[in-house]
Amino acid sequence: MTVQPLSALDSQAGDSDPAPSGAPPDGRSGRRASSSGRVLVLNASYEPINVCTVRRATVLILKDRAEILEIGDWQLHAERFAMPRPMVIRLTTYVRVPREAHRRKITRRAVFARDRWTCQYCGTERGSLTVDHVIPRSKGGPTDWDNVVTCCAPCNRRKGDRLPRQANMIPRQPPAAPHSTIFIHVAVPVIPRSWEQYIPQAA
Numbered sequence: 001m002t003v004q005p006l007s008a009l010d011s012q013a014g015d016s017d018p019a020p021s022g023a024p025p026d027g028r029s030g031r032r033a034s035s036s037g038r039v040l041v042l043n044a045s046y047e048p049i050n051v052c053t054v055r056r057a058t059v060l061i062l063k064d065r066a067e068i069l070e071i072g073d074w075q076l077h078a079e080r081f082a083m084p085r086p087m088v089i090r091l092t093t094y095v096r097v098p099r100e101a102h103r104r105k106i107t108r109r110a111v112f113a114r115d116r117w118t119c120q121y122c123g124t125e126r127g128s129l130t131v132d133h134v135i136p137r138s139k140g141g142p143t144d145w146d147n148v149v150t151c152c153a154p155c156n157r158r159k160g161d162r163l164p165r166q167a168n169m170i171p172r173q174p175p176a177a178p179h180s181t182i183f184i185h186v187a188v189p190v191i192p193r194s195w196e197q198y199i200p201q202a203a
């Protein structure tokens with residue numbers, strides 16, 4: 001099985017290879033700005049591995065490096081060119097992806113996405129969210145998936161520098177490393193319906 005370098009997926013723009021004839025010229029690939037849409041990228045094995053722009057997906061399709069599995073309800077138009085708006089694409093060759101890659105990177109957005117943008121102490125989904133160290137850093141708490149939770153600003157002030165027991169504030173769900181598809185929830189706040197069947201635990 002052929003293996004492409006993972007870096008082939010990473011460049012969102014500025015793809016230096018010339019586009020095949022008939023490809024939409026840069027910046028004119030659709031009625032909507034290409035950056036406004038996101039496309040779910042599946043490995044050749046159908047495992048979800050990335051989320052990319054419509055423009056990036058279009059390049060992969062035109063180069064025969066991906067096939068369209070799901071299309072949107074509008075088309076990409078350019079002079080002498082039209083194609084369905086891809087929603088889900090599948091790479092034609094298998095890409096080796098470090099399985100734990102998405103779990104290693106702890107970012108604010110990833111913590112919020114894991115916790116569904118909900119304060120893990122009071123349950124609110126409103127207001128400004130912060131990341132709270134369950135065991136405070138000042139007491140040796142690490143920045144690990146099992147020690148960080150989404151926390152609204154008022155709860156964060158209330159808990160302060162105290163331990164959960166001291167503050168009587170226990171996370172509603174014990175924090176843990178997210179599923180490896182967390183990158184999807186980070187990329188899009190609401191999973192499009194056409195993606196659901198390709199994502200484990202999407203419901």
Ligand SMILES: [Zn+2]
Binds near residue numbers: 119154
């Ligand atoms: Zn709260």
